[in-house]
Structures are given as structure tokens and as C-alpha cells.
Amino acid sequence: MNALEISNLSKTYGGFHLDNLNLTLPNGCIMGLIGENGAGKSTTIKLILDMIDRDGGDITIWGKDNRENILSLKQDIGVVLDEVGIPECLNAKQVGKIMKNTFENWSDLAYMDNLRKLSLPADKPFKEFSRGMRMKLGIAVALSHDPKLLLLDEATSGLDPVVRDEVIDMLNEFTRDESHSVLISSHIISDLEKICDYIAFLHKGKLLMCEEKDVLIEHYGLLQCSETQLAQLDPEAVKGKKISPYGVNALVRRDKVPSGWNVSPVNIEELFIFIAKETDNI
Amino acid sequence: MKGLLLKDFYMAAKYCRSFLAIVIVFIAVTFFGDNNIFFIIYPTMVAGLLPMTLISYDERDKWDQYSGVLPYSKAQLVSAKYITGLLFGACVYLILIVVYAARMANRGTFILDELIFIGVALFVLGIVGPTLMLPFVFKYGVAKGRIAFYVLVGLFAAIGTAWMRIDVYRALSLWINERVLIAAVGAAVLLYLLSWRLSILFYKKRELN
Numbered sequence: 001m002n003a004l005e006i007s008n009l010s011k012t013y014g015g016f017h018l019d020n021l022n023l024t025l026p027n028g029c030i031m032g033l034i035g036e037n038g039a040g041k042s043t044t045i046k047l048i049l050d051m052i053d054r055d056g057g058d059i060t061i062w063g064k065d066n067r068e069n070i071l072s073l074k075q076d077i078g079v080v081l082d083e084v085g086i087p088e089c090l091n092a093k094q095v096g097k098i099m100k101n102t103f104e105n106w107s108d109l110a111y112m113d114n115l116r117k118l119s120l121p122a123d124k125p126f127k128e129f130s131r132g133m134r135m136k137l138g139i140a141v142a143l144s145h146d147p148k149l150l151l152l153d154e155a156t157s158g159l160d161p162v163v164r165d166e167v168i169d170m171l172n173e174f175t176r177d178e179s180h181s182v183l184i185s186s187h188i189i190s191d192l193e194k195i196c197d198y199i200a201f202l203h204k205g206k207l208l209m210c211e212e213k214d215v216l217i218e219h220y221g222l223l224q225c226s227e228t229q230l231a232q233l234d235p236e237a238v239k240g241k242k243i244s245p246y247g248v249n250a251l252v253r254r255d256k257v258p259s260g261w262n263v264s265p266v267n268i269e270e271l272f273i274f275i276a277k278e279t280d281n282i
Numbered sequence: 283m284k285g286l287l288l289k290d291f292y293m294a295a296k297y298c299r300s301f302l303a304i305v306i307v308f309i310a311v312t313f314f315g316d317n318n319i320f321f322i323i324y325p326t327m328v329a330g331l332l333p334m335t336l337i338s339y340d341e342r343d344k345w346d347q348y349s350g351v352l353p354y355s356k357a358q359l360v361s362a363k364y365i366t367g368l369l370f371g372a373c374v375y376l377i378l379i380v381v382y383a384a385r386m387a388n389r390g391t392f393i394l395d396e397l398i399f400i401g402v403a404l405f406v407l408g409i410v411g412p413t414l415m416l417p418f419v420f421k422y423g424v425a426k427g428r429i430a431f432y433v434l435v436g437l438f439a440a441i442g443t444a445w446m447r448i449d450v451y452r453a454l455s456l457w458i459n460e461r462v463l464i465a466a467v468g469a470a471v472l473l474y475l476l477s478w479r480l481s482i483l484f485y486k487k488r489e490l491n
Contacts, residue, residue: 051350074353086345086348087292088343094292102286102353103353151351
């Protein structure tokens with residue numbers, strides 16, 4: 001069963017339009033949602049949680065319609081938003097007591113363990129926490145009620161590299177259980193590259209691509225050549241290009257490039273930038 | 283909903299300490315001071331406005347967003363504020379009534395009708411604030427909801443002016459009778475419940491971006 005299925009999801013407000021989004025997150029997988037600011041990542045997560053009304057489309061979580069079952073579904077979903085909205089006067093101990101009275105499966109033991117792992121003080125008011133500590137407390141809360149699905153919206157931003165690494169380890173640990181899944185959006189694409197099984201590119205409200213990370217890395221590559229050489233290639237092979245006085249840097253499909261051409265590996269960040277820019281040029 | 287009430291209790295305990303001090307001072311003034319009704323009206327009205335104070339802190343801290351990820355319905359989120367307001371308001375209200383009764387007894391001027399009249403007046407004044415303001419706040423947020431606050435201040439000023447002109451004992455004997463008091467309490471409760479329902483409807487339609 002899939003953890004999450006989104007079909008033809010659309011939402012318009014102000015100058016923004018989320019355009020017929022289709023996504024499937026299989027159980028036991030981590031999907032990274034990549035996109036620029038305003039691409040629709042947070043909107044997608046809010047729509048999944050039924051925090052805002054959709055204009056059209058369907059969302060199912062473990063096969064259940066999210067709107068009809070949202071309260072029971074939320075019992076099994078851990079969420080960290082880009083701003084952890086815990087009241088500033090509360091300390092971690094008080095937050096734990098509130099959450100114990102909120103989630104049916106809340107575990108004080110798991111919570112205290114998460115606080116310890118993330119080096120968070122239990123008695124210090126939230127207002128005295130740094131941005132990184134705030135995110136860590138959000139993560140500790142999200143992981144302490146035995147969730148089956150984690151939705152993380154920019155949860156690693158503001159964290160220093162060491163803590164980011166710890167969080168990534170916690171997510172890896174979380175997905176060792178095959179019934180656990182994660183949807184994570186981040187600007188720090190290198191983090192997503194480390195942990196994600198699937199990558200979805202959102203750009204200006206449209207899904208440009210959703211594929212297994214390994215398939216993306218295997219199928220695409222970077223080609224450095226001249227403009228004349230590029231013109232010799234099948235146009236289908238070229239998925240994006242940057243032209244400079246020193247030559248052309250092109251994103252290509254490896255299977256469409258003749259053997260003998262020197263195609264170097266591409267990382268997910270380069271892949272996204274090429275594809276997003278190419279989409280803008282069309 | 284227990285978690286929401288606990289959270290509001292923690293916040294009220296932290297942010298409303300100054301209000302608690304005011305209540306204690308005003309209780310002392312009510313008991314020992316002259317017959318100035320302001321000192322029991324003011325804490326009652328301010329206690330009624332506690333939910334608005336909590337909502338403004340919620341908005342500042344982005345709790346209004348975060349609560350959306352928790353397994354609470356919008357009806358529960360709204361109801362928690364009404365219940366918190368009722369609990370705190372009821373505590374302050376009961377303390378003030380007891381103190382007022384003790385004051386009358388201490389001075390040998392205990393009149394049950396006067397106590398009932400004061401009790402009803404305080405009840406209605408305490409409840410009118412959240413009744414009028416909360417639907418605005420849940421529909422437009424605290425910033426825009428302040429417009430309702432200004433309307434409310436004007437209303438209180440008018441009530442205060444009228445109050446000054448009323449001779450309580452004369453009013454009691456002439457037009458304040460049992461039926462009027464029961465009707466006033468009934469209308470206040472009805473409007474409060476209507477406000478509660480309206481706030482739920484407004485909040486369900488409000489999108490927090």
C-alpha cells in the first residue's frame with residue numbers, strides 16, 4: 001500500500017497556482033520535495049494535512065481520503081513545519097505534557113530519549129531556544145507518538161551541519177521500519193540526496209519530475225562540449241543547457257548520447273536547476 | 283482537547299500574572315474601599331477578554347499554524363478558547379461575588395436583591411466581551427479583530443455612563459425585577475452560545491497561510 005497518493009491536486013490563491021499535482025509515496029520510502037521558494041512545497045504539505053482547502057483533486061493516506069479521516073490520520077503523522085509554532089513561554093517538559101494529552105500513542109520515554117539525543121534542555125523556555133534548537137524540538141515532538149508518516153517542511157534549514165547529520169541519521173533510523181515513510185521538503189538538496197529514495201521537482205506550482213533518485217542519477221549526466229557538438233545530438237537527449245563563452249554545459253539523457261562522448265555524473269541540485277531553467281525557457 | 287486546555291492554562295499562568303495582581307488589589311479595594319462598583323466590574327470584563335489575549339500570543343508564536351498539524355478539529359481549537367475563557371471568567375466572577383457579599387455582610391448592609399443584581403450585571407458584562415469579539419477574531423485574526431475591541435470599548439463606555447446615572451436601589455424597586463434579570467442572563471447565555479457556534483463556522487472557513 002502507498003503511504004500517500006495525490007492525484008490532480010490543485011489550489012489557487014493570490015498569484016500562486018498549484019497545477020494538477022500527482023505524487024505517490026510508497027510505504028517505507030523517503031521522498032524529497034525540491035523546489036524554489038513559492039514552488040508549492042508548503043502548500044502541498046498543508047493540503048495533505050487538510051489545513052487549507054483544495055480547489056480540486058484527491059489525497060489519500062494509506063488508502064483513506066485525507067479530508068474524511070484527517071483527525072485519526074493525524075494521530076499517525078508527525079509534522080515539522082518551517083516554523084515550529086510552539087508557544088514561546090513553554091518549556092520542553094510542558095510541551096511533552098500537552099502532547100501526551102493530544103496524541104493517543106504519545107510516549108514520554110521516546111520523547112525524553114529524543115530530547116537527550118538532540119541535546120535539548122527540558123526546562124528552558126522555548127523563547128530562549130535558537131532556531132536550530134526550535135527545529136530539533138519540533139522533530140522530537142514529531143517522532144514521539146509513534147508516527148508512520150513524517151511530513152517535514154524545511155525541517156533541516158537553520159541547523160548546523162553536525163545537527164543536520166544527526167537528524168538525517170534519525171530519519172534513516174525511522175525508515176528502517178518498512179511501514180514508515182517520509183515526505184521532506186528542503187532547500188538543502190545535498191541533505192535530500194543523502195536520504196531520499198524518490199525525488200520530486202516542483203517548480204512554480206507544477207511537478208516537473210518525480211522519480212527514484214538512483215534512476216535520475218543513472219539516467220542523466222552532464223556534458224561539456226561546444227555548441228557545434230551539441231547541435232549534433234538528438235534534441236531529445238538534451239534536457240537543459242547553459243551556454244557560456246567557454247562552451248556549453250548540458251544536462252543530457254545518457255541513453256540518447258552516442259557512446260564515446262564524455263558524460264559526467266550529475267547531482268540532484270544541478271539536475272533540478274537545469275530542468276527548472278529549461279522549463280522557464282520554453 | 284485536554285492538551286489544548288493544558289496549553290492555554292500554562293500560557294495564562296505565564297502571561298496573566300499581572301492580571302492576577304490586579305484582581306487581588308481590586309478585591310482588597312472592593313472589600314475595604316468605598317462603594318465603587320468599578321473595582322469589581324473591571325476584573326470581570328478583563329477576565330472575559332482572556333481568550334483574546336491568548337489568541338494574540340498564539341498568532342505571534344505561530345501556534346495557529348502549528349495546531350493545524352495536530353489531531354484537533356477547528357471546532358475543538360475554537361471551543362478550547364471559549365472553555366478557557368469560561369473557566370477563568372467563572373473563577374474571577376465567583377471570587378468577586380463572594381468578596382462583595384462578604385463586604386456587605388461585614389458592613390451590616392447585606393441585601394440579597396442587591397447581590398443578585400450585581401451578580402447578574404457582572405455576569406452579563408463579563409460575557410459580552412468574548413461574545414462580541416471572538417467571532418471577529420476567529421474570522422479576521424487578532425489584528426483586524428481589534429476593530430471589534432474598539433466597538434466594545436465604546437459600548438462599555440456607554441454602559442458605564444448609564445450605570446453612573448442609575449440609582450441601584452431605585453432601579454431595583456422600579457424596573458429591575460426577577461423576570462428582567464432572568465431574561466438578561468438567558469439572553470447573555472444564548473448570545474454566548476451563538477457566538478461560539480459562529481466562531482466555529484468562521485474558523486472552519488478561514489485559511490491560515
